[in-house]
Amino acid sequence: MDPQSLLCYSDFEWWIKPTGQMRVPAIIYADKQLISGMDEKVREQLINVATLPGIQRAAYAMPDAHWGYGFPIGGVAAFDPNEGGVISAGGVGFDISCGVRALQTTLTANDLEAQKTDLAEALFRGVPAGVGSTGAIRLSEPEMDSMLSGGAQWAVGKGYGNPADLDRTEERGRAIGAQPECVSREAKKRQCEEMGTLGSGNHYLEVQRVVQIFDAVAAEAMELHENDILVSIHCGSRGLGHQVGTDYLKSMVIQGYRPIPDRELACAPIHSELGQHYLGAMRAATNCALANRQIITHLVRGAFHQVLPDVKLTLLYDVSHNTCKIEEHSVDGGLRELFVHRKGATRSLGPGHPDLPPPLQAVGQPVLIGGTMGTESYILAGTKQSEKLAFSSACHGAGRAMSRTQATHRWQGRQIIEELRNRGVLIRTRSIRGVAEEAPGAYKDVSAVAAAAEQAHLARRVARLVPVICVKG
Template sequence: MDLSRLNRRDEYEWEIPMRGNMRVPGVIYASEDLMRAMDDKVLEQTANVAMLPGIVAASYAMPDAHWGYGFPIGGVAAFDAEAGGVVSAGGVGFDVSCGVRCLHTGVDLKELKQKQAPLADGLYRGIPAGVGSTGQISLSDHEMTEMLAGGAAWAIGQGYGRAEDLARIEENGRMQGADPTAVSTRARRRQRDEMGTLGSGNHYLEVQLVSEIYDKKIADIFAIVEGDIVVSIHCGSRGLGHQIGTEYLKEMAQSAGEFGIALPDRELACAPIRSPLGQRYLGAMRSAINCALANRQIITHLTRRVFAEVFGRELQLPLLYDVSHNTCKVEEHLVDGKKMTLHVHRKGATRAFGPDHPDLPQELKAAGQPVLIGGSMGTASYVLAGTGAGMEIAFGSACHGAGRAMSRHAAKKRWQGRKLVDDLAGQGILIRSPSMRGVAEEAPGAYKDVSSVVDAAQEAGLARKVAKLLPLVCVKG
């Protein structure tokens, strides 16, 4: 990225000055190295988002920002409905409520090592992953409606997990304001056989070792210590979310003219929050959030079953937390000392509420919200915590992952799946995947270094580093 077009406000804060039709400035949080490596398209897209009606404070980009469609991936933007603010399908993304859930296992490294291969095989057999896979349950239309309204709470009602899981999920596991009637027949059809499936691409289930603690006080509150074994699940709302995203993107693109919204780029397709289309999208998108929460809940249940089988005893596998990083949520924030109710879009950005936030469960209030950052296959993941300072910038948001450094095509040419699996096994990391081509395209080297992204998030004050997680088993779609 050409840095001459930016004002450096601070070591980790770069301002895109107002120009043209921008209503607010743009702000990118990153180190100078990350900024130089970032695509110019991020600057352009962050500036374009700043032109949308009703945007408040600034159009933000996180340290892992990259070129998206319309909004950058790693973009955060909040809109005021009273000021004609908009909601955008492209501002949420196709994989609505894609996110990360982390489970404690209570197993130690020694025991894990003894059962590592059977565990990898058990998880691979027990959790459907990859193109063409189907879940073990097929939902009728009535059940689908209940799931879309009930989220993880619905799944628990069906026997997938325990009631206490809900407190450790954003929105207590059930997104309010979902409107299943706004979800089309085709979106329902696409989801019918996909409940409890991981998907493919960068989605995974990993068994990980807590290899380093950076903040002992917060780690104590999160109940993680060095040497712990945890499970991280990265997936989203599956076919249902994808279908909702594609349908509303097209509808918004074709309706922008009717709303008198001049789009700098058609893919910024949006609708006023206070319009029938805006409300319909919000109702459908919240249903998709519930679908993602239910999906991760079912996968949690399947994971618990596999752990019980492999280790020969009942293991609780309680939740550390469950975060979503493709959402639009109604939140209250202080803007210039004034309390405002805003529609906050986070696309490839994780909510990172600071300590004492009312939405946090009592036992986590002193620490701030756990922020779960996924790495790529074979590399580190991180647990961060929201900060008080972070609430003042970017509406309590942080990064979400590494982001690709090279295309799938380039990765496929450079690496061979089978060899990668063997090499990683040599390093003590067991990969299980139905597709060796998929493994090659997801090679660790095809992604940026997540460590520098996490460091920048901490230095910018967005979140605080708590722990580093290293993979031991990775199930890929």
């Protein structure tokens, strides 16, 4: 995207003023270089989102924004149901409630070194990953509905993890208002064998080492120190969420709100039967994602205990980045209940927010930014300014810089695995081609994205982590 085509409000805030059918401006938070690397489609899609009814303040793009379907990935938009506001399946994404969960261990990098290979094998054996993989858990129809209503709380009740895990999970691990009856039989069937599976593509399970602390106070509150070993889990609602997205995108295209500039923006008024059914199904899929990450946490703990029996793993935080949540935000001087879509964008609650667990009240919510298997990941903290800037939102990852086909032409999976091994990063995967498609060089610079998020005041950097072991789907 050409930065010249935007109004530069600051080095990190770029505007498209409302013209034509746009109801609000579009605002991109990024530096000039990141903007130059964005697809022109991001601009087009943001403008389209800004035309939707009931949209408040602006259509926002985060520093890692790239071309999505309907809404850009890295997009944030909030709608007021009392002003005809809509909900969009494409505005949430097919992988409903995809997110990142960070677990802290009692290990330092030195403690791990001798056991690294054994741990990599145990994790690879213990956590199903990749195309066609299945989990050990089979749910009957009533159990499936209980899981869809209960989320991570259901999983903990079944013995997958500890009640303390819920204190560090958004919404205490359960989306309220889920309606399993709004989830199709096909979606439930697709999930039958997929509980506790990681998936494929950019989903991963990583053991990471903290290599840099940016904010000592926030790091202390999060109990992060240099050389600490953490585990990061990136995955979502698996087949069930994908099918809910598929089912409701089709329904919204056929029966949804009209007129829209492009049918990829398919949506339904929040105050409509279709809108309410999607909300019920989306929340059920959110609970599926939360239960899935909770079960994987249990499997990770089991794998660690096989190799390192004395190590404890506690949850730092679990945050989703494909969501639509009801939140209270200030608009035109008054508080309003809005439906905030974040697609490839992370909630970034600032210090003092009542939804934060007490130990994090003073520093803000951990914003977990996934990198690539060869580069780095970041833990940021939410800021108070982020509420005014983008309904308390920040980036979610690096974003692809090239297609999967381009990546396979440039890199070979085995070569990448070898190069990373020489740098001390162990990769375990059933898909060599997947490793080539996910080559670190196929992604944008995650450090530039994290720095831009901080400079735009969406979140501030707390710690930088590098991978030690990566299980790829």
